[in-house]
Amino acid sequence: MLVLQSGINLLPDRPDAARKRLQGAIDQAEQAITEGRDAVQGLRSSTLVSGDFAAAFNTLGLATVGSNQNPPTFHVEVEGTPREVKPILRDEVYRIAGEALRTAFRHARAHRVEVTIRYDEQQLIVRVRDDGKGIGPETLEAKGRAGHGGLPGMRERASKIGAQLAAQFGAGRAPTRVPTPHTSFKLEAS
Numbered sequence: 001m002l003v004l005q006s007g008i009n010l011l012p013d014r015p016d017a018a019r020k021r022l023q024g025a026i027d028q029a030e031q032a033i034t035e036g037r038d039a040v041q042g043l044r045s046s047t048l049v050s051g052d053f054a055a056a057f058n059t060l061g062l063a064t065v066g067s068n069q070n071p072p073t074f075h076v077e078v079e080g081t082p083r084e085v086k087p088i089l090r091d092e093v094y095r096i097a098g099e100a101l102r103t104a105f106r107h108a109r110a111h112r113v114e115v116t117i118r119y120d121e122q123q124l125i126v127r128v129r130d131d132g133k134g135i136g137p138e139t140l141e142a143k144g145r146a147g148h149g150g151l152p153g154m155r156e157r158a159s160k161i162g163a164q165l166a167a168q169f170g171a172g173r174a175p176t177r178v179p180t181p182h183t184s185f186k187l188e189a190s
Contacts, residue, residue, distance in 0.1 A: 006021060007019075007021035007022035007025060008022075034106075035150075051082075051083075051084040051085065051090060052082070053078075053082070053090075053093070053094070053097075053117050053126070054076050054078050054082070054117060056094055057076050057097060057098075057101065057115045057117070058076050060098055060101055061074045061076065061101055061105075061113065061115070062074065071105075072104075072105070072110045072111050072112050072113050072130070072131075072132075073111065073112050073113070074112075074113050074114070075112075075113075075114045075115070076114070076115045076116075076117070077114065077115070077116045077117070078116075078117045078118075078119075079116065079117070079118040079119065080118055080119030080120060081119055082117075082119055083119055085124060085189075088161065089124075089161050089189055092157045092158075092160060092161045092163075093124065093126060093161075093163075093187060093189060095157055096126075096154045096157050096158060096163075096165065096187055097115065097126050097128055097187065099150050099153060099154050100128035100154065101113065101115070101128055102150075103150055104128060104130040104132065107132075107133075108130045108132025108133055109132045109133050110130035110131050110132030111131050111132075112130065112131045113128070113129070113130045114128075114129050114130075115127070115128050115129075116129075123188055123189060124188070124189050125186065125187065125188050125189075126186070126187045126189075127186045127187075151167065154167075158187060158189075161189055162189070163187055163188055163189035164186075164187070164188045164189075165186070165187050166186045166187075166188075168186070
């Protein structure tokens with residue numbers, strides 16, 4: 001509310017600054033609404049998600065693709081033999097990867113988004129990659145953008161389950177079929 005009031009106060013003398021401040025308030029409100037919807041969906045997700053990560057990510061990805069005007073191609077790949085994981089691990093992995101997918105579809109302006117799920121003997125690795133505009137190194141170093149809970153929330157969830165979350169941007173880290181710039185989120189959970 002204070003941001004809105006300060007924008008209104010700027011209107012008579014500095015209309016460009018007022019417009020910028022009010023647009024920032026609108027952007028923050030949109031982000032809050034999105035995060036609220038995602039949180040409510042997250043509360044429901046444990047009853048929706050089985051142990052089949054590929055099916056769950058396909059469903060989430062295809063639902064998100066449908067809301068884009070120029071949707072990127074989307075692909076989920078499974079390596080290794082799928083197995084059941086503990087429900088709390090399953091739910092948190094789903095929520096972390098879901099946030100990475102929503103970020104890729106909503107903000108990256110990507111042509112291709114892909115998820116790789118790898119079942120090793122001792123760990124589960126989920127990687128979400130896109131060929132979009134990427135997250136700048138300054139945002140990664142700051143562990144997220146001010147006022148946005150996506151990346152910090154993903155890190156908190158990973159820490160909660162003892163997983164490692166790596167977010168990468170730029171050349172040399174993408175598979176050959178995903179050109180740069182890009183963003184890659186890799187989650188390793190035991």
